[in-house]
Amino acid sequence: MFTCSPPPHYPGLSYRWLLNEFPNFIPADGRRFVSQTTGNLYIAKTEASDLGNYSCFATSHIDFITKSVFSKFSQLSLAAEDARQYAPSIKARFPADTYALTGQMVTLECFAFGNPVPRIKWRKLDGSQTSKWISSEPLLHIQNVDFEDEGTYECEAENIKGRDTYQGRIIIHAQPDWLDVITDTEADIGSDLRWSCVASGKPRPAVRWLRDGQPLASQNRIEVSGGELRFSKLVLEDSGMYQCVAENKHGTVYASAELTVQALAPDFRLNPVKRLIPAARSGKVIIPCQPRAAPKATVLWTKGTELLINSSRVTITADGTLILQNISKSDEGKYTCFAENFMGKANSTGILSVRDATKITLAPSSADINVGENLTLQCHASHDPTMDLTFTWSLDDFPIDLDKSEGHYRRASAKEAVGDLAIVNAQLKHSGRYTCTAQTVVDSTSESATLTVRGPPGPPGGVVVRDIGDTSVQLSWSRGFDNHSPIARYSIEARTLLSNKWKQMRTNPVNIEGNAETAQVVNLIPWMDYEFRVLASNILGVGEPSLPSSKIRTKEAAPTVAPSGLGGGGGAPNELIINWTPTLRDYQNGDGFGYILSFRKKGTQEWLTARVPHAESLHYVYRNESIGPYTPFEVKIKAYNRKGEGPESLTAIVYSAEEEPKVAPFRVTAKAVLSSEMDVSWEPVEQGDMTGVLLGYEIRYWKDGDKEEAADRVRTAGLVTSAHVTGLNPNTKYHVSVRAYNRAGVGPPSPSTNITTIKPPPRRPPGNISWTLTGSTVTIKWDPVVAQADESAVTGYKMLYRQDSHSAPTLYLASKSRIDIPVPEDFTHAFVQIRVTGPGGDGIPAEVHILRNSGTSMMVEDSVTRPVPHAAIITTNSLAMVALIRYLEL
Numbered sequence: 001m002f003t004c005s006p007p008p009h010y011p012g013l014s015y016r017w018l019l020n021e022f023p024n025f026i027p028a029d030g031r032r033f034v035s036q037t038t039g040n041l042y043i044a045k046t047e048a049s050d051l052g053n054y055s056c057f058a059t060s061h062i063d064f065i066t067k068s069v070f071s072k073f074s075q076l077s078l079a080a081e082d083a084r085q086y087a088p089s090i091k092a093r094f095p096a097d098t099y100a101l102t103g104q105m106v107t108l109e110c111f112a113f114g115n116p117v118p119r120i121k122w123r124k125l126d127g128s129q130t131s132k133w134i135s136s137e138p139l140l141h142i143q144n145v146d147f148e149d150e151g152t153y154e155c156e157a158e159n160i161k162g163r164d165t166y167q168g169r170i171i172i173h174a175q176p177d178w179l180d181v182i183t184d185t186e187a188d189i190g191s192d193l194r195w196s197c198v199a200s201g202k203p204r205p206a207v208r209w210l211r212d213g214q215p216l217a218s219q220n221r222i223e224v225s226g227g228e229l230r231f232s233k234l235v236l237e238d239s240g241m242y243q244c245v246a247e248n249k250h251g252t253v254y255a256s257a258e259l260t261v262q263a264l265a266p267d268f269r270l271n272p273v274k275r276l277i278p279a280a281r282s283g284k285v286i287i288p289c290q291p292r293a294a295p296k297a298t299v300l301w302t303k304g305t306e307l308l309i310n311s312s313r314v315t316i317t318a319d320g321t322l323i324l325q326n327i328s329k330s331d332e333g334k335y336t337c338f339a340e341n342f343m344g345k346a347n348s349t350g351i352l353s354v355r356d357a358t359k360i361t362l363a364p365s366s367a368d369i370n371v372g373e374n375l376t377l378q379c380h381a382s383h384d385p386t387m388d389l390t391f392t393w394s395l396d397d398f399p400i401d402l403d404k405s406e407g408h409y410r411r412a413s414a415k416e417a418v419g420d421l422a423i424v425n426a427q428l429k430h431s432g433r434y435t436c437t438a439q440t441v442v443d444s445t446s447e448s449a450t451l452t453v454r455g456p457p458g459p460p461g462g463v464v465v466r467d468i469g470d471t472s473v474q475l476s477w478s479r480g481f482d483n484h485s486p487i488a489r490y491s492i493e494a495r496t497l498l499s500n501k502w503k504q505m506r507t508n509p510v511n512i513e514g515n516a517e518t519a520q521v522v523n524l525i526p527w528m529d530y531e532f533r534v535l536a537s538n539i540l541g542v543g544e545p546s547l548p549s550s551k552i553r554t555k556e557a558a559p560t561v562a563p564s565g566l567g568g569g570g571g572a573p574n575e576l577i578i579n580w581t582p583t584l585r586d587y588q589n590g591d592g593f594g595y596i597l598s599f600r601k602k603g604t605q606e607w608l609t610a611r612v613p614h615a616e617s618l619h620y621v622y623r624n625e626s627i628g629p630y631t632p633f634e635v636k637i638k639a640y641n642r643k644g645e646g647p648e649s650l651t652a653i654v655y656s657a658e659e660e661p662k663v664a665p666f667r668v669t670a671k672a673v674l675s676s677e678m679d680v681s682w683e684p685v686e687q688g689d690m691t692g693v694l695l696g697y698e699i700r701y702w703k704d705g706d707k708e709e710a711a712d713r714v715r716t717a718g719l720v721t722s723a724h725v726t727g728l729n730p731n732t733k734y735h736v737s738v739r740a741y742n743r744a745g746v747g748p749p750s751p752s753t754n755i756t757t758i759k760p761p762p763r764r765p766p767g768n769i770s771w772t773l774t775g776s777t778v779t780i781k782w783d784p785v786v787a788q789a790d791e792s793a794v795t796g797y798k799m800l801y802r803q804d805s806h807s808a809p810t811l812y813l814a815s816k817s818r819i820d821i822p823v824p825e826d827f828t829h830a831f832v833q834i835r836v837t838g839p840g841g842d843g844i845p846a847e848v849h850i851l852r853n854s855g856t857s858m859m860v861e862d863s864v865t866r867p868v869p870h871a872a873i874i875t876t877n878s879l880a881m882v883a884l885i886r887y888l889e890l
Contacts (some may be wrong), residue, residue, distance in 0.1 A: 001091060002074055004039030004056035011062070015039035018055045018070070025057070033111040033138045035092050042092055045115045051076055087162030088114035090155070092138070094168050100145050101250060102174045108140040110155030112164055118157035125167070126151040147172050147202075176201040176246040181255035188294040189263040193231040197255055199246035205253075210243040234261045262294040265344030273337050273350040278387070279327050280357040280443035289320040289337035291346055297339035304333055329354050355384040358438050363447035368484070369426055370540060371455035376412050379419040379436035379447065387440040391419025396432040428455045428483055454484040457536035457543035465549050470526040470557040470589075472508075476518040477534045477546060485538040487514035492521055493545065497529040498585055502545075505532075514538070526557035526589040527641075556590030559583075559639035559646025563595060566637050568619070568654040570743060576622040576656045578635055588615055590641035595620075602632040602653065611640075629659035629691040629744075658692025661685060661740040661747025665697060665721075668738050670755040675730035675792065675840040678755055681722040682738045685747075692742035699723050700749070704733035715741070730760040730840060731790065758840045759792040765846035766797065766817070766834045773852060776825060780850070781818040785836045785843070792840030800833040800845075828852050 056071040092111035134141040180198040279285035299320030362380035412420035458481035467474035490512040565581030594613040702711035737749040766782040836843040
């Protein structure tokens with residue numbers, strides 16, 4: 001350990017250590033630790049790299065000013081090497097008691113010497129770790145501490161030689177915080193007043209009182225007791241600004257309020273007696289008397305000149321309110337409230353007017369309906385014609401808001417005296433006691449009726465699964481509401497964890513009667529996780545399902561289904577590859593699932609077997625030098641788990657790996673077609689000679705002088721024995737061979753044959769084109785084209801004739817350099833293409849525009865610009881002609 005001994009400072013410092021020179025700071029790496037409390041440097045286990053001179057680097061941070069100082073360097077030298085291991089010893093410790101305020105972050109330090117370097121662990125002895133902990137071995141940070149973080153903490157240092165522990169407490173304090181405060185108050189003179197201020201904090205805050213900024217203590221009519229302030233018989237001099245102050249050593253909080261003591265003579269200007277007071281015959285009326293007065297006024301009531309006192313029909317309450325009951329016409333008149341206190345007196349008068357009582361003349365009737373039906377509850381009333389009548393409805397004493405009923409409720413009539421309620425598309429929730437209330441400003445009357453809505457049953461409850469087997473369970477449940485229609489039967493649904501879709505299950509008994517509360521579910525899948533639910537039904541339909549049962553897993557059983565998709569083939573020589581479709585989780589029936597394969601060479605007696613573990617396996621490879629190519633094997637498969645083996649599949653025939661064909665096609669012939677194409681044919685290989693499934697043939701062709709390895713290739717599919725090859729060079733000698741191929745590769749080549757492609761057609765188009773129009777015939781002539789030595793002979797000419805750009809072209813053939821073409825009488829012009837033809841194909845065309853009044857060649861602009869590939873001639877307005885020429889050639 002190196003001590004830092006920083007100079008006097010405020011506020012706190014941050015510490016780092018230098019090794020030999022600036023800025024070579026020592027990192028915190030678990031073996032070395034710098035305490036941010038003392039600044040000391042601890043090295044758990046020294047190493048040769050630690051030798052050198054050390055200096056403590058202390059930094060202060062005040063606002064935006066940072067200042068740092070160095071200590072004198074201290075040298076660490078090697079006295080002797082000691083490779084011994086020893087147990088941890090904690091050297092840097094957090095205080096025995098650490099105090100913190102709520103909301104702060106607390107940091108505890110713990111570092112130990114030891115070899116090997118000890119690991120530091122933290123725990124709270126009287127609680128558990130929370131998400132606010134940030135632990136980084138020597139340090140424990142607790143963010144935003146609260147009282148729940150208070151307690152005893154332990155750090156443990158451990159290595160292979162032993163352990164050391166240290167404990168200390170975190171004690172949480174809090175600044176004062178108000179729970180209850182005073183508010184501005186107006187109070188009557190002579191009355192009593194109690195104010196209370198309550199504050200939280202740790203240590204518990206002390207509460208004191210101020211009036212107009214001066215300390216307030218108990219005196220005469222005022223009692224101060226901690227957070228309570230009591231006044232007896234308030235006087236005007238008690239008015240003022242009051243404060244309660246809560247404080248502990250961590251802070252102070254204030255709360256202020258103004259007290260106003262009032263002394264007022266009675267005054268009705270703000271709250272006079274209502275000038276016209278309507279009341280219903282035989283009803284009750286309440287007339288308040290609420291003058292503003294301080295202190296509270298004494299109240300008297302008169303009717304005319306008669307002083308009113310309490311009787312069977314008349315009540316004057318303590319606050320001065322007048323209540324008249326069982327009102328008759330004789331109660332009409334002037335009623336005056338007289339109010340008096342020591343400050344003065346006042347009165348206010350109102351006139352009572354007696355009106356006819358409101359009566360319901362047609363009350364609603366109780367009814368039974370089914371879910372989805374409509375109903376109108378009637379309610380008619382009579383009332384005093386001088387007042388407005390309104391109707392309100394309630395269901396089980398809860399008011400019905402027609403605007404928020406989602407269209408289920410509406411008024412059935414707009415007449416004032418009719419308050420009928422229409423119920424549309426009734427639901428179960430609409431059952432209950434309906435109350436119609438007819439009311440005016442002076443009275444109201446009500447009548448009620450009960451509506452019963454019958455519907456499908458409610459959900460059953462308490463679904464419990466017991467007697468769990470491999471393919472069955474016993475279910476029990478409790479009855480739900482029948483919703484006023486007897487339950488006829490129950491059905492049970494289930495879902496597995498593999499699918500969230502609920503499916504109806506088979507049960508015992510098959511039909512579950514409506515009075516049953518238990519049934520057996522059968523035909524379940526072994527070793528499968530299930531949830532169950534129960535549904536009840538009656539003549540009105542199927543009700544809502546119960547809540548799902550708890551998840552259960554059926555017991556294991558041996559597999560009952562053989563794996564599917566058995567097949568195989570392919571692979572390397574001397575291999576038999578067997579494939580199958582992995583069995584789904586639904587059919588595994590138990591843990592430890594796998595496959596058992598049985599196979600033998602077709603025609604032999606002895607079966608070989610192989611076990612393939614894991615449900616997801618999907619193939620098996622059997623290798624043996626004795627396996628010949630494309631040898632048939634009989635193969636079977638079955639599944640197993642730890643409960644046993646399942647049934648075997650049907651026998652499938654699987655062939656061992658193929659080999660390349662061993663024989664070659666023969667009698668290969670090749671015939672040139674046009675200048676860039678040829679036809680190749682051959683005699684097929686015998687199927688008995690194949691060592692696999694024949695997929696087709698591969699034709700290889702290469703120019704004379706090239707190597708066969710550079711040959712171009714064309715493949716056929718299936719058993720065809722001829723091929724058409726394109727893309728050849730004209731007047732070129734080619735060598736051609738044919739090979740059979742299968743999945744293993746290509747077989748030996750046939751003897752090669754030779755072919756020379758035909759010379760290309762003449763490159764020059766016909767020239768010097770002219771025409772003559774005679775009646776309905778146009779005669780077109782041109783200069784003959786003579787083939788050069790490297791061109792194929794000219795055997796004739798092809799001409800495409802088109803009347804206009806929208807008509808279909810017509811093909812004409814000519815053996816000489818002229819042709820006669822019939823034309824209509826209204827002929828004015830036409831487009832013509834002329835080209836040579838011969839064994840090498842068609843030559844380049846010349847395109848002319850024939851005009852009725854001209855007989856000389858008019859070449860279409862840019863019609864012949866350059867040689868183009870055979871049968872791909874693109875000229876102005878010639879796409880349709882080209883297509884037709886190509887079609888006729890083929």
